[in-house]
Amino acid sequence: MYSYDGQRKKFVFRQFHVEGFVNEYVEQESSADGKTLIFVTDRIENFPEGWRVRETYKIVSQHEYTEVFKVAPKEFELYSESHWKRMK
Numbered sequence: 001m002y003s004y005d006g007q008r009k010k011f012v013f014r015q016f017h018v019e020g021f022v023n024e025y026v027e028q029e030s031s032a033d034g035k036t037l038i039f040v041t042d043r044i045e046n047f048p049e050g051w052r053v054r055e056t057y058k059i060v061s062q063h064e065y066t067e068v069f070k071v072a073p074k075e076f077e078l079y080s081e082s083h084w085k086r087m088k
Contacts, residue, residue, distance in 0.1 A: 037058075
């Protein structure tokens with residue numbers, strides 16, 4: 001679920017997992033061309049303290065994008081990478 005936080009002037013992304021934890025991400029930066037969006041967790045519900053998660057979305061074209069999911073107790077490490085393409 002995406003929303004815009006007018007007080008922070010940033011997009012917020014909430015991700016709900018069947019395992020019971022909820023990631024609340026805050027927009028960190030985007031590329032000058034607007035095709036790369038980076039979100040880092042502001043808080044994670046029901047997960048061990050100290051962990052962070054980063055989601056990066058890169059728009060490849062009108063019909064495809066990549067998603068990189070990294071987790072970190074300290075330094076971010078790749079957890080998964082996906083390539084999404086709309087079938088025409």
